[in-house]
Amino acid sequence: MCQSADVKQAVLAKNDGLATALRDDLTRRGLIVVNLLSSPGSGKTELLGRVLARAVQRGISVAALTADLATENDARRLARSGASVKQVLTDGLCHLEARQVRGHLEGWLPEDSELLFVENVGNLVCPASYDLGESLRIVLMAVTEGEDKPLKYPTAFGTAHLVVVTKTDLAEAAGFDEAAFRTHVHRVNPGVEIVRSCARTGDGVDTVLERALAVRDGAPVHSPPLSPRPHVHRPDGAGDPHPRVMSAPAS
Template sequence: MCRSADVKQAVLAHNDDLARALRAELDGRGVAVVNLLSSPGSGKTELLGRVLARAVERGVPVAALTADLATENDATRLARSGAPVRQVLTDGLCHLEARQLRGHLTGWLPEDTAVLFVENVGNLVCPASYDLGETLRIVLMAVTEGEDKPLKYPTAFGSAHLVVATKTDLAAAAGFDEDTFRANVQRVNPGVETVRTCARTGDGVDTLLDRVLAARASGPAHRPPLAPHPHSHNHGHAPEPSAADAPAGTPDHAPHTRPQPASAP
């Protein structure tokens, strides 16, 4: 049992080393990386599509990498924004790791990218303990999921730089108690900001994009330390992606043209 725990800690330590190096490299290029975590069905993809489209309208050069166990559905949806998008198929793995991210960015990420959004695999357990070298970690939760979600998943919510409530147009119908939700967020992550959003109406989209651009302007955020990885997690870690794997595992949905960067995002 101890040996298994030691192996897991070694894997996480190696990932953290790679994440620090990737963060420094991308920060040197002026690229902010936003790691989006949520459970399935939170509306993460729809909201990200709206944010990408708004960034394109505002002349901010953005890109997105979206991870799923199967299908290219999310990449197809996100590509409608006009931003370059790449799909990563994890073949059953429940999270992304820093070495996967580095491998899939090599030779693909446009040079003028200001913000790279990474839509992690949809769950709040496996991805929570893996640093991807992000500038900003955002954890999203739909109002239909219940006010106690932050208490049930303290590793994810406790490591967030920003918490986003989605599908707020359904709050009344779901009987969502926003005050209790915000209090629970503060219990696991004191001082973190919570933003209300609704992809259907566009509410909060500009606010969310502004928070991301502010994080980019200020440099890599001082992220809270990740909580210990749960000992019950035993899903292994991902193999190093190769160029030969890219056509099948990383479909490219980049458009043919890119917006010009804004003079002052």
């Protein structure tokens, strides 16, 4: 058991060190990383494509890394925005790590880039545990997923600097209880901003872009109650409950 704990701490320390160094390096270049986390099917790619297109229209130098276990479908979709896009195939790995992000940036990232969006693997468990060197972490959830999602995945929502609820045009049909959702989000992450979005209508696109630009320009970000920690695949299947989040006060 001691050896296992040591291994976990080593994984955490190595990733944290690489993430901190990457963040420092990119910040000196005037570039920030935005890490996007969500379940599969949340509309993350569609919203990101709209954000990238808006940035390009405004003359902002923006780039995106998009991660999937297989296919380059999302990279092709995002490239329609006119932004620089690169696909990361994880070959079965359910999350990105800082070393992968740094490795994929070398020799690819345009020198004048101001914003780098990283579309993480669709998963609210493992990706939440790894700092990628981001300055802004956005967690997205579609109205079709149910308003109790923040309570089921407290680590993801508890590490977010910004929460975006997507597909709001379907809220009524899905029976989405937005008031309950907001209560649940603020239970695990008091004070975090919640943005409503709909890629079809463009609602929320400018807000997401403006939040990223504000961080680029030095604006402070919301301080979430949790920090990324390595996810633990325990033999009993229990995972890592991060019990600290349950003591967060309700809003």
